[in-house]
Each structure stands twice: as C-alpha cells, then as structure tokens.
Amino acid sequence: MNKILLILQREYMTRVRKRSFLLTTFLVPLFFIGMYVGIIFLTKKSFEETHTTVYIVDQHGEIGPLLKSAKNITYISSNKDLQEQLSSLNNEDKNTSILVIPKDFTNHPNVEFLASNKPNVSTQNDIKSNLSDILRDFKYQSLGINTDSLKNINTTVSINAKEITSDGTTKDSNTEIAMGIALALSILVYISLFLYGSQVMRGIIEEKSNRIIEVIISSVKPFQLMMGKIIGIGLVGLTQFVLWILLSFVLAGIASTFFVSKSELSEQVMGAQLQDNGSEAIAKSGNAMNSISPEAWAMLQSVNFTEIIVCFFIFFLGGYLIYSALFAAVGSAVDSETEASQFTMPITMPLLLTYALSFGVLMNDPHGAVATWLSFIPFTSPIAMLVRVPFGVPLWQIIVSALLLIIGFLLTTWVAARIYRVGILMYGKKASYKEIVKWFRYKS
C-alpha cells in the first residue's frame, strides 16, 4: 500500500510540475472566456458591417413605398431608371445595392438584386422576408381578407413546463438549459477520459521502452505500479478540474468588479456556475447568456448543480478508472504508441458511440429505453448517465448505475492487471489479440 502511495506521488508530482499542466490549467479557461468574448464581439461587428443601402427601382409602382427601412437595411426609392442607377452605383461605397421589382411582381414574385460586391446573405434574407410579407398582404387583400384583423390574431403559445417531483410538488423545468448542461458534460467527460486514459497508456509505454520497468517491478508488484499510475494521473485530472472551478470563480469575481454593472452581476455568477460544470458549450451558444432574463435565471437556479457536480465526479472517476485500466493493458502490450492504435480503437468504441448518441437519442429522449440501458452499462454510463442527470434521474438509478460502474471497474482492473503483468515484460513481440488472451490465462 505504501508503495502504491510512492508511485502515485511520483506520477502526480512529475505531471503537476510540468509546464504543460500549468499552461492547460490556466489557459483553457482563459481560452474559453476569450472565445466567448470574441464571439460576441465578432457578432456585434458583423451586424455593423452588414448595413446596406438599397436603391429600389420599382417598375411595379406600389411595392417600393411599402418596404420599411430597418436596422441593417436602408431602402431608398430611386428616381432614376435602371441604367443610370447602375452607373451611379459604381461611384458609391461598397455597401450599396439595387433592388429591381418587376412590373408583374404579384404574379411572378421574382426580383433582381444587384450589388457591387458579393450580395450579403442576411441582407438577401431580410429583403426576401420583407417582400414576401408585402406580397402576402397583397394577396390577402385581393381575396378580400382584412389584413388588420388578421394581424391581431396571435397564435404564439408559450409553454410553462413544470416537473412533478416525487413528493408531489412541482418545479420549473427548462429543457433547453438541461440540454446545454448535458451536452457540455458529455463533451467534457469524453475528452477528459480520452486525455487522461491515454496519459496512462503513454506513461506505461514510456516505462516499457525505457526499460526501467524491470527495475521497478523488482521492487513492487506490477499491480501496484499500475494502480499507482492510474490513481496518480486520475488525481492530476481532479486537480485540474478543481483548479478550473476555483479559477472561474476568481475570474468571474475580477470581471464583476471591473466590467459589469450590478444588474449584470448575476449573469456573471451564473456564467461561473455554468463553467463549474464545464458547460462552456452553453456559454458558447451565446444566446442563453445574452438573453438572460429573471425567469431564465430562476430556471437556472432550479437546476440542481450540487447533484450534477457530485454525479460528475462519481461518473468521471468511475469511467476514468475503467478506461485507464484498459488503456494500461494496451500500453503494456505494445512497444510504441503507433502500435497502440489498433487496440485503442476497439476499447474506446463504446465511449465514442455514447458520445455520438448523446447529441441525438440520449438528449432527445433522456428517459427512453436506449438512454436508460446505456446509463447502466459501465462502459457507457459515464457519458450516458451524465447526459441524463440534468434532466432529472431517479436516485435509485444513479445508485445502481454507480454500483455497476464500481463492479465494472473492479472487473476491468482485474483483467487489465493480468494482461499488464505479462505484457510489460514482453519486448519486441508483436502483440495480437490471441497473444493477449494467452497472457491473461498465464498463472502468475
């Protein structure tokens, strides 16, 4: 036990002291915040730049005056004919264009849009929707329908979704926020399982190719070395997450003191809480943050962050232990990383599959049969269960899944350790699946 601690300590210290660890720990949150700021900035800027002045050459006569200038488009009725307007267009600055409305527009709704540079898509869409509104009104009128009374009919329905909890009370439920969090969790777990799992594998390949392995296992049991490595690297991962959480609080604090007025403060705090769960995706999607309203704030508060964080740590750790054990077995079986890919592919398939499914069936139907089954199978539950948690999962399911995860991790570790103890001593032998099965069967 003491020796596992020594190994763990070395694995942990050598990694945490690395420059790359510090860089990722401090730069990744900055990168995401920078990206968020950048997206807002660019979006704003692009709005400013798409402003277009449109000269209308109205051959129909009645349409032109109905077009109303908006934020991005200024309509100007042209009093010149098309040729003159075209020649004057070349002298104007680049965000100017000509809209030609033909005589029989109401029968053949096809207009020409002439711009000196490539016509901007959003401007075109704006013009298209403006014109189709006008055309619709025209048609209603020709059919004798009163457009004013039509406009008064409002068919927008708003849903106030409530979730009934087990004790019979209702609580606000917001599927979109849950989806955002689920998505973020899925991405985060997928990436970090891969990241830290392959670090375990690389560490083992390094020891093997360095040939230090023989010295080490003349002092400790292979199992101790493997577990020390797995736990040590796992702790590196946890350290990183905890630092990220702390860091995002600090950054949020700094941001709120310097840049944000009091009303926006709550937004920032929320941003920080979202970051806690690694839900950069929500932040990225932007509109969730931009259009935050008191109601949305209340809904965000309805999300049980404590539950999500606890589940995240349980399922991340469980998944990490399972997959890093498999990665360890692979690392012991090969001599180089290039050789490893043929084995890492199949073992990470369940992970990849669940990850892909999380964008579809898992998120759309988090309580369906597929999602429920996947959230029980130890190889897929780390992602599947975390995707489901934001939507609310009965406690017994979480407990059963966590127990299965622990059993799964014990089994994989047992299998991996049997392969590992033989594999690390095999140099220059090309490992095949058959070979690995044979190793597994060796008596110790």
Place this chain on the structure above:
Amino acid sequence: MLEIKNIVKQYANHRALDDVSLSIPESKIFGLLGPNGAGKTSLIRIINQITAPDSGEILFDHQPLSGQHIAQIGYLPEERGLYKKMKVGEQMIYLAQLKGLCKSDARKRLNYWFEKLDIGSWWDKRIEDLSKGMQQKVQFIATVLHEPRLIILDEPFSGFDPVNAQVIQDEILELNKKGATIIYSTHRMETVEELCDNIALINKSKKVLDGSVRDIKKKYNNQTYLINYLPSTLSVDELSNEGLFDIHAHIPNQDDDQLRIRLHADSTLNDTIRHFLDKIQITQIKEIVPSIHDIFIQTVSKTPSI
C-alpha cells in the same frame, strides 16, 4: 544463502527453465553463465519475484522467498533504463524508497556514493542529459543504494569503457568483501575467473555444470602438458611411449621443439618425465589448465539439441 530447488518455468511454446537447482553460498560471487537465450534472465526474474516459477521453490536464508526479501535484493538488469526526464538525485531517492529505504537515509547514502564515484555534480541533471556510460554508473548506484545482501548483476560491464569498468569491478569486489552475495550473470568469460568463486553454467534451459571455479577447473583438467626441449635427433615416434601418454602435437620452433602430450589416466607426470630424461634436454614443462572460457565452449557445444 540462496537455495534454488527444481525450478521449472514453462512459456507457451518453450521451456525456459527445466528443473534447475542451484545453491548460492553466502558472501560469495556466483557466476551465472550461459549463452544467449539459455534461461539466465528467466531465472534472475524468478529470483527477483518478477515472475513466478511453474514449480520448484527458492529459499532465501532457509525461508521461502517472499515479498519481505525484496528490500534485501538489488537488481541491475541487462536492459538498463531510468526515467529519462527525471533528475538524477530525485530518481535515485525514488528507487531507493521503492526498496523500502526512508528518504533521509536514501539521501545520506546517495551523497556517500556520489562522493565516492566523484559524480556529485550530477544530482540535478536529467538522465537524458547524461552519456550512456554515466547513466550506467547511476544505475549501478541505484542497484546497491539500499545495501542489499544479495546483488544480482546482469552483464554489469556492458557499456562501460575499460577505466570505468575497472571502477565498477572494484566496487563490486568491495561490496562482496563487506559481505554482500553477488550473482554475476554474463556470457563473457574474461572476468569470470577473476571475480567468481562459484559458477553455474546454464544451457538450453538446463543446468549443465556448477561448482567452485577451482573444482570445475580441476575436473576439466585432462592432464595435458606442453614439454619444451632442445632440438634432438630423435624423431617423434622414438619419443613416444604408448603406455604412458599420447602425443597430440609436435611443434618445431627456432630455439626448441615442443610436444603437446596428454597423460593416460593411470600415469603420473613423474613417470613421464623419467621417460624423457635420458632422451631429450627438457627446458620447460607446463600444464595446460583449461580456462572457464574453454570449458564453457566445450560444454555448450557438447550439449545435445533438444
């Protein structure tokens, strides 16, 4: 101190060790010899408890070998290796700690060794910044730092220049003088006679020979002598005596002639000399003692293939 009894180790398609028994006496240097692939490394791994034998047992100080003996064994594997990115001092302390030494003791002993081998300035260097020979030296220290009672050295001199090989050899002898038992595995014979008290020869998974170096040499001594004499008019046939010896070769030299003879089992050197005395003027008689090298080659090439 180490009693190896009927060890069998079977791998999937070959038997690495076939009923090998050895006895390694306390405070001696024991040479474990054998050609490549004979099973030396398999045996060493079993002694180090890296792998377990299929059958047979090993006694360490009359007790079955177990985890508690790990701290008393130091192992220098043939394939050397250290963590390349780790600093020398840190790494040595880590390896010593794995052998059960506490940190401060490890540091103290490390200082002693670094001073002794005059490499104190290496403490904060990374392994990858050292030359191959320097790395070997570091690894040698790592092997003996925890003052093991049994030191297993697998080809310890490979990769050393002659000067440093001598330094290491002196250290090995000193450790042995202080009481450490040493298993020295090699397929190079030059140093064996110089260093080893006892040897065992393993070939094709089987022990083919073992005992003290002196006994083995005596056993392989086949009473071959070189006799130098002043040139004589007598022919080789006239010198021969079939009752006493066979003549293997006659080599005429510039100053004297040379006969290579092998005595019959029941004849003595005195009788033989008496036979020659009135025939030729003897200038020198020399017994040809087989070297361990010769014995090795002779034994290995004699072993039938399986």
